[in-house]
Amino acid sequence: MSLPLLKIDGLSIGYEGADGVAVPIVNQVDLQLEEGSTLGLVGESGCGKSTLLLALMGYYDSGLARLAGKVALLGKDPGALNEADLQLFRGGDVALIPQNAGQALTPTLKIEAQMLEALRLHTPLPAASRQDRILQLFDRVQLPDPANLLGRYPHELSGGQQQRVALAMALAGNPKVLLLDEPTTGLDVTTQQAVLALLSEIALESQTAMVFVSHDIGVIGAVCERVAVMYAGEIVELGACNQILQHPRHPYTQALLSSIPKLGQAWAFKAPTSIQQGQDRRLSGCAYAPRCEYVGPTCLKQKPRLTRDQDREVKCVQLSEIARMVAPAGGHKGESKMVGQEYVLSVNNLSVSYDHTGWWPFASRQERKLTVREVSFDIVRGQTLGLVGESGSGKSSILRTLIGLQKSFEGEALLLDKFDLTTPVAHRSKACLSKIQMVFQNPDASLNPRQSIFAALARPLRIYFRLSEPEIRAEVERLMAAVQLPMEYSARYPGQLSGGERQRVAIARALASKPDVLLCDEITSALDVSVQASIIQLLKDLKDAQGLTLLFVSHDLPVVMALADDVAILQRGQICESGRVEQIFNAPEHPYTQSLIKAVL
Amino acid sequence: MSGAEQTMRLVLRSTSGKVGVALVIFHIVLAIVSPWVVPYDFNAQSEVLEHMGPSLAHWGGLDTLGRDVFTRTLLGGREALLVTIFGTAIAMVWGSLFGMFSGFKGGRTDEFMMRAVDTFLAIPFMILLLLVIASFGNSVIVLMLTLGFLYGIGVIRLARAATLGEVTKDYVLAAQARGESVWVILLAEILPNIRDALMVEAAMRWSWMLLAFSALSFLGFGVTPPTPDWGLMIANARIYMPLAPWPVLLPMIALSSLIIGINLMADALAKSLGLDRVQRMPL
Numbered sequence: 001m002s003l004p005l006l007k008i009d010g011l012s013i014g015y016e017g018a019d020g021v022a023v024p025i026v027n028q029v030d031l032q033l034e035e036g037s038t039l040g041l042v043g044e045s046g047c048g049k050s051t052l053l054l055a056l057m058g059y060y061d062s063g064l065a066r067l068a069g070k071v072a073l074l075g076k077d078p079g080a081l082n083e084a085d086l087q088l089f090r091g092g093d094v095a096l097i098p099q100n101a102g103q104a105l106t107p108t109l110k111i112e113a114q115m116l117e118a119l120r121l122h123t124p125l126p127a128a129s130r131q132d133r134i135l136q137l138f139d140r141v142q143l144p145d146p147a148n149l150l151g152r153y154p155h156e157l158s159g160g161q162q163q164r165v166a167l168a169m170a171l172a173g174n175p176k177v178l179l180l181d182e183p184t185t186g187l188d189v190t191t192q193q194a195v196l197a198l199l200s201e202i203a204l205e206s207q208t209a210m211v212f213v214s215h216d217i218g219v220i221g222a223v224c225e226r227v228a229v230m231y232a233g234e235i236v237e238l239g240a241c242n243q244i245l246q247h248p249r250h251p252y253t254q255a256l257l258s259s260i261p262k263l264g265q266a267w268a269f270k271a272p273t274s275i276q277q278g279q280d281r282r283l284s285g286c287a288y289a290p291r292c293e294y295v296g297p298t299c300l301k302q303k304p305r306l307t308r309d310q311d312r313e314v315k316c317v318q319l320s321e322i323a324r325m326v327a328p329a330g331g332h333k334g335e336s337k338m339v340g341q342e343y344v345l346s347v348n349n350l351s352v353s354y355d356h357t358g359w360w361p362f363a364s365r366q367e368r369k370l371t372v373r374e375v376s377f378d379i380v381r382g383q384t385l386g387l388v389g390e391s392g393s394g395k396s397s398i399l400r401t402l403i404g405l406q407k408s409f410e411g412e413a414l415l416l417d418k419f420d421l422t423t424p425v426a427h428r429s430k431a432c433l434s435k436i437q438m439v440f441q442n443p444d445a446s447l448n449p450r451q452s453i454f455a456a457l458a459r460p461l462r463i464y465f466r467l468s469e470p471e472i473r474a475e476v477e478r479l480m481a482a483v484q485l486p487m488e489y490s491a492r493y494p495g496q497l498s499g500g501e502r503q504r505v506a507i508a509r510a511l512a513s514k515p516d517v518l519l520c521d522e523i524t525s526a527l528d529v530s531v532q533a534s535i536i537q538l539l540k541d542l543k544d545a546q547g548l549t550l551l552f553v554s555h556d557l558p559v560v561m562a563l564a565d566d567v568a569i570l571q572r573g574q575i576c577e578s579g580r581v582e583q584i585f586n587a588p589e590h591p592y593t594q595s596l597i598k599a600v601l
Numbered sequence: 602m603s604g605a606e607q608t609m610r611l612v613l614r615s616t617s618g619k620v621g622v623a624l625v626i627f628h629i630v631l632a633i634v635s636p637w638v639v640p641y642d643f644n645a646q647s648e649v650l651e652h653m654g655p656s657l658a659h660w661g662g663l664d665t666l667g668r669d670v671f672t673r674t675l676l677g678g679r680e681a682l683l684v685t686i687f688g689t690a691i692a693m694v695w696g697s698l699f700g701m702f703s704g705f706k707g708g709r710t711d712e713f714m715m716r717a718v719d720t721f722l723a724i725p726f727m728i729l730l731l732l733v734i735a736s737f738g739n740s741v742i743v744l745m746l747t748l749g750f751l752y753g754i755g756v757i758r759l760a761r762a763a764t765l766g767e768v769t770k771d772y773v774l775a776a777q778a779r780g781e782s783v784w785v786i787l788l789a790e791i792l793p794n795i796r797d798a799l800m801v802e803a804a805m806r807w808s809w810m811l812l813a814f815s816a817l818s819f820l821g822f823g824v825t826p827p828t829p830d831w832g833l834m835i836a837n838a839r840i841y842m843p844l845a846p847w848p849v850l851l852p853m854i855a856l857s858s859l860i861i862g863i864n865l866m867a868d869a870l871a872k873s874l875g876l877d878r879v880q881r882m883p884l
Contacts, residue, residue, distance in 0.1 A: 403778045425780055433780040446771035450793035459789075460779055509775075 005177060005209050006033035006056070011069035012233075013048075013055055022067050026052045027233040027287075029069070030306070035176070036207035040220030040241060043230035044256070044528045045499060049213045052230075053179050055079070056211065057096055058086050074176060091122045095170035097163075099182040104166055105154035111165055112150035115172070122173030137168040142198055159391070160191035164198070171202070178202075180212045184219055188390045188555040190599045196222045215528035217256060221245050229253045232287035239312020249314050251292045251322060259533040286316070294318045343417065344549045345402075345436075345517050346378045350411035352397040352573075371397045372573040374411070379517070379566075384543065384550040386564030386581070388557060388596070394573040395553040399519050402551075403438050404428060416516060434464045434513035441522040443502035447494040453480075453505050454490040460512040479508040483538060500531030504538065511542070520552045524559055536563050557600050561585055569593045608800075611873030618869025624862025628855075631675060632682045641669040643676050643829050655847055662847035664838055673829035674851040678859065680824050681831065684744045685810040691749025692810075693803050696756025701787045701795075703757065704764030714757070721754045726813065734822045744823070748813065752806050759802050763795035797874040804867030808860045815856055831856045 008031040014024035026048040033039050041049040051064065056071065058078030071077055074093050081089055090096070098104040106114055112134070119130045138146035141164040154162055163183060170178060180199070184192040200223050203210055214220050220227050221241050229237040229250065237250040248254045285300040286292070292299065298317050306315045316322070352372035372394040379385045389395050400406040402413055404425030413421035419432040437460075440446035447456055457476045461467055467475065480487050483504040494502050503523060510518055520539070524532040536559065542548055554560050560567055561581055568578035569592065577590040588594045612618040647653075647667040655662045661670035703714040733747045767773060768791070776786045817823035818832025826833060831852035838848035 405774065405777060425777055428780065430780065438775070438778050440771040440775060442771060446775050448772040448776075448790050448794065450796075451790075459776075459781075463779060463781065506775075 004032045005035045005074060006031065006211075007070075007072045008032070009070040009072075011052070011055070011071060012067040013051055013060065013064055014067050015063045015065070024067060025064065025233050026055070029233075029235055031228065031235070031238075033177075033209055033211065036203075036209055037226065038203050038210040038212065038224040040217075040224035040227040041211065041213045041230055042215065042217050042220050042227055042256070044215055044530050047230045048233035049230050050181055053096075053181055053211060053213050056177075056179055057090050057094060087121075091118065091170075091175075092173045093175055094177045094179060095173060095175040096179045096181065097166050097170050097183045099185055105162060107154055109153075110150065111152055111154065111157070115150070115165075115169060118169045118172045133172075134168075137171055138164075140171065140202070141165075141168045143168070158191075159187050160195060163187065163191075163195055167195075167198070167202075171208075176209060178208050178210045180210060180214075182214050183212075185214070185216070189557070189596070190390060192219070193222075193599050199223050217245065217529075229256065234287060234315065235306060235313075236288065236315045237312060238306065238314075243311050249309065249312070249319060249322070250288075250316050251294050251318070252288045255291070256530060259530045292318075294322050296321065343378045344381045344415070345551065346412075346414045346417075347398075347402070348376050348412040348414075350375045350398065350401060350409060350413060352394065352401055352406055352409040370573060372401075372409075375570075375573070375575055377568055377575070377578065379549050379551060381516070381549055382543065382547045383566065384552055384564045386560035386567040387551065387553045387570060388555065388560050388567060389570030390555055390596075393570040395555075395570055396521055397573075399438060399521050399551070399553060402436065402519060430464055434460075435515055436517045436519065437510035437513055437515040438519040438521065439503075439506050439510045439523045442526045443494070443499065443506045444526070446506050447502055447509075449494055451493070452490065453492055453494070453497070456494075456505060456509055457490070457512055460509060464513045475512070479512055482511060482542065483508040498531070499527050500534060503527060503531075503535055507535075507538070507542075511546075515548075517549045517551065520550060520554075522554050522556075523552075525554065525556060532559065539563060557585070557596060569596065608870070608873060612866065612869045615869050615872065617865045618873070621862045621865025621867075621869055624858055625866055628678055628859045628862065629682065632679045635675040635679065639672040639675050641672045643668065643672050644827055645669070654845070661851045662845070664834070664848040665841060670834075670848045670851050673834060674831070674855050677829040677831040677834055677852055678855060680741065680828065681811060681814050681818075684741055684748065685807055685814055687745045688748035688752065688810050688814075689803055689807040691745065692751075692753035692756055692806055693799060694753075695749070696753030697760040697792070697799055698787075699753075700757040700760025700762075701764045701791060702783075704761035705768055705783065705787060705791070707768075711761070715761070718754055718757050721751075726751050727816065730813070730817060731820075731822060734817070739817075739822055739825065744814070744817075748810050752810055752813075756799075756802060756806065759798065760795065763798045764791055767791050767794050801867055801871045801874065804863055804870060808863040808867070811856075811860055811863070 008029055011026060011029045012024045013026040014022050016022055029052060031039070041052065043049050051061065054060070055066070056073055056078060058081060060066070060079075066079055071079060076089065078086065078089060078094075105111075109117075115134045115137070116130055119125055119133060120127075123130075123133070125133055134150070135146050138149065143149060143161065143164050149157065149161070149165075154165070157165065167183075183199075184195050187195060196219060199210070199212075202208060203223070210223070212220060212224050217227070217229075224241050226239065227241045227244055228235045229244070229252065231252045237244060237248070237253045244253060245257070248257050285298075285302060286295075286304050289295045289299040296318050302317070304315045304317045306313045309319060350372060351370055351374055353370045375394075375398060377385060387395050387398065397406060401409050402421050404421065404423065407424075409422075411422070415421050415432065415436055419428075419435065421432075421436070423432075425433070451459075454476055457479055458472050461472050461475050476490055477487050480490060485501060485504055485508070489497065489501070489505075494505070497505065503526075507518075507523075524535050527535060539550065539552075540563065543550060550563070552560060552564055564581050566579065567581050567584050568575045569584070569590065570576070571590075571592045577584060577588065577593045584593065585597065588597055613622065641659075645668065647659075647663055647669075653659065653663045653667075659669050659671065661672075661674060664670050664673070699714065703711045729751060730747060733743065737743045737747075764787075773786060773790060776790050781790070814823055815830075815832035815835075818830045819836040821833075821836065824830035824833050826837075834852040835849055835856075838845070842849055
């Protein structure tokens with residue numbers, strides 16, 4: 001084992017800017033990976049971690065090219081291979097597990113066909129023994145009932161199962177290196193934990209080396225031995241995972257760790273202003289300097305180098321300074337103000353079912369399946385109710401019902417004691433529509449990609465209010481300010497904004513009608529942790545400033561804890577426990593609540 | 602830069618796109634200006650010189666009746682272009698509207714509309730066309746409406762499929778939750794997102810419609826003689842082909858160059874909009 005498995009020397013990847021100057025996305029990265037070891041790459045979205053990972057497969061996004069440096073993976077340079085060799089190389093020695101396994105699998109082919117294809121391409125196995133190998137692989141990734149799975153299409157599997165199938169496919173060629181691109185981001189906590197446990201086991205058992213990209217440092221900690229923290233395309237801290245998790249030295253690593261809400265700890269979000277700023281890659285000094293709270297004069301002038309500091313490498317010149325002024329993490333959750341005991345939203349005995357209505361009116365009756373069973377809750381004005389449950393627990397069905405998009409349900413729901421929320425959206429009055437608004441999970445999907453931000457914000461204004469053009473403009477300006485976005489952004493399209501900014505726009509759009517109740521459907525789950533923190537902060541501010549009442553649905557317990565006053569835990573469509581946040585998290589009574597809290601990393 | 606301008610720039614980046622657009626523009630310009638630039642009257646007969654080969658005076662030779670083939674070829678695309686351009690527009694408008702509505706509504710409405718579409722598609726268009734022309738005559742308006750109607754049926758399917766891909770997205774859900782009307786959702790929210798696919802489809806439909814129109818003329822149901830038309834010219838001169846190939850050759854080149862041009866343009870358009878993109882990510 002003389003040669004390292006992977007050796008990256010001064011690698012820079014970038015594109016040519018409008019002025020002809022190269023803009024690096026990945027800047028001067030040096031990395032090494034030994035056989036059988038695991039390395040995590042962590043950083044917020046846009047830091048270049050995925051670009052770096054894909055470059056290891058010899059893949060560059062359109063417009064990107066290698067600017068400098070060398071990559072040697074198993075002694076080969078993937079960037080220099082020709083198409084045919086590259087095809088053998090990918091999936092053979094090196095396999096990638098993409099972020100969204102559901103989208104990586106071909107939707108129109110059965111699992112069996114896809115597995116056979118992977119085996120045909122990347123193993124010398126004869127056709128006859130491929131079937132056995134598939135069963136072996138499925139056993140290895142702990143997929144139950146493989147015979148049944150093979151005949152299904154990808155959409156008929158759960159997210160966790162899809163991820164396992166992708167993993168099995170990646171393992172088909174007995175790769176020496178597994179590249180994982182945020183493999184658990186879309187999964188709920190319990191599934192995520194199971195997949196991570198499986199990955200660690202595989203790494204241990206078969207001595208497969210792994211490069212694991214994630215924005216979630218907790219996830220990295222569960223799998224990897226070493227971690228490299230990336231910021232603006234550069235590695236800012238590199239070392240043993242548990243060391244860095246416990247004692248982060250680089251100011252960015254510290255900020256990253258402190259922006260993750262933790263259970264049982266009062267959540268204080270540090271430096272909310274710095275988070276929205278983009279990552280400038282052209283600074284002559286330290287890239288993190290504009291956001292850094294310990295910034296000194298040398299930081300702005302000179303680019304720091306990755307230097308050895310005790311047990312790790314850190315790219316910061318202020319280290320001794322920082323060690324001296326270690327800021328004690330403080331702050332506590334502000335007591336939420338009570339604005340009278342007015343029930344803004346009352347839901348009584350709500351049951352939601354999915355009817356399979358076909359052509360035949362008689363046959364459908366038996367297929368009725370309840371996804372939500374007799375759920376009741378009330379929310380007082382200005383309070384936030386967190387609705388927590390795993391995927392499939394009926395959270396979203398409740399929201400869909402309240403917004404009037406669910407067809408079959410029973411029960412009562414009253415808004416402001418006068419609007420009946422059981423009427424479908426098409427028959428609701430404008431007054432009722434404007435009082436309750438919803439923010440969706442994924443801003444990529446909930447904003448029309450062909451509509452400018454201005455148009456998106458103007459739509460609800462035109463529907464609910466009679467306003468002149470200048471008034472609309474003023475109102476849009478107010479909304480943009482409320483979600484802390486500059487007015488210039490209103491001319492942009494959603495594709496030109498970052499994930500966090502898009503979610504801010506989605507929130508602004510929901511606020512346009514001046515609603516009393518805001519329904520939030522997992523609105524932070526598609527965002528990375530630091531952006532998530534800033535969105536939570538924004539919601540808190542809005543709640544205080546406008547007396548908004550929130551119904552916040554999430555599978556993420558710490559997030560709910562950071563934001564909600566009351567919480568209700570949903571299990572298979574029923575509320576199994578509810579109460580004040582502190583009470584539930586400190587002394588959970590129901591076994592399901594206990595297991596949920598335990599499952600959080 | 603507007604979306605359309607950007608698309609145009611992308612189309613023109615490829616060689617095939619340049620050639621395609623150039624051919625299409627050439628034909629459209631020709632159709633507009635040809636009455637003023639043709640060397641002869643398209644109906645004037647040279648009494649003794651029928652079937653004369655190309656000469657300096659008559660570049661394309663003379664046809665069976667001694668008329669100048671070059672003149673008639675220059676003029677022969679006018680009616681075809683007029684009918685097919687408006688026909689395509691009609692097809693796209695009604696096909697898109699019905700298709701989007703069907704895809705958005707779903708359920709029984711969708712089921713019913715799709716079966717109706719299947720029924721129409723099962724009947725050969727040419728027979729339907731001939732039936733309509735036999736009952737209503739072959740005026741330009743009748744041809745436009747009939748072709749527009751028939752070719753819109755295929756558009757319904759495409760628009761429906763594209764809409765199905767969009768309706769499940771949250772922005773449509775968000776619009777519904779806001780209380781937007783069905784037509785606002787279709788036209789303001791969904792249409793801009795399926796516009797690309799529809800544009801490519803329009804170009805393809807146009808070339809098919811041109812072929813169908815020329816076929817009609819060829820069969821004698823399209824343009825009424827003596828108006829010059831490529832399909833008609835080919836049909837009339839076809840029997841003398843071993844003897845005098847030129848009256849067939851020129852209209853054939855004209856028609857195929859236009860259709861090739863449209864196809865190249867549609868191809869480049871599809872490429873530039875990324876609609877033919879293969880999965881490029883490694884797996």
